[in-house]
Amino acid sequence: MISDVAPLGGQTIGKATDREEAWWLCQRYGLKPFPLEDPSDVELVGGDNGEKVWMVPCEHTEYPYDRAAFENRRRDALATLENGFPAWPAAEENGIAFQTFRQRLKRGWSAERAATEGVREISPNPDDEWEVVALENGLSVRAYRSRVQAGCPEAIAATMGLSWRSW
Structure with missing residues (x-):
């Protein structure tokens, strides 16, 4: 089950299916979750509207001004996969450059296709x-x-x- 993720005492920053993903999301966005190596303190609690929310104890409750974390958050907000997760990390894992990913989205590609379809390789012409x-x-x-x-x-x-x- 997919639930929202929020730093303890902060606003929702994304979605996750388990405590490891919730911890990783806070780490990715530069919120510095505690403890730094172990997501054991992440808890699934009931939210204001009855939905469950992963609460992650973090050093920061608001989004800090960390350039790398800012880029991750901006890129993750571009598109989401069918399961509700950001598409950019999937594209990054598949070796797709950010500019290629963004151009695909601008051309109307689905987030799934833009993040998973490999780049075309141009084969050389040995006769030239x-x-x-x-x-x-x-x-x-x-x-x-x-x-x-x-x-x-x-x-x-x-x-x-x-x-x-x-x-």
């Missing part, structure tokens, strides 16, 4: 000699092709470093 040179120079296939598409000659696109636009 300049593409082979680009790969040997440490340039990705995607970067090489985008340079050529932008109007850069193939020889320059494959051999120039990051300052290729000044040719």
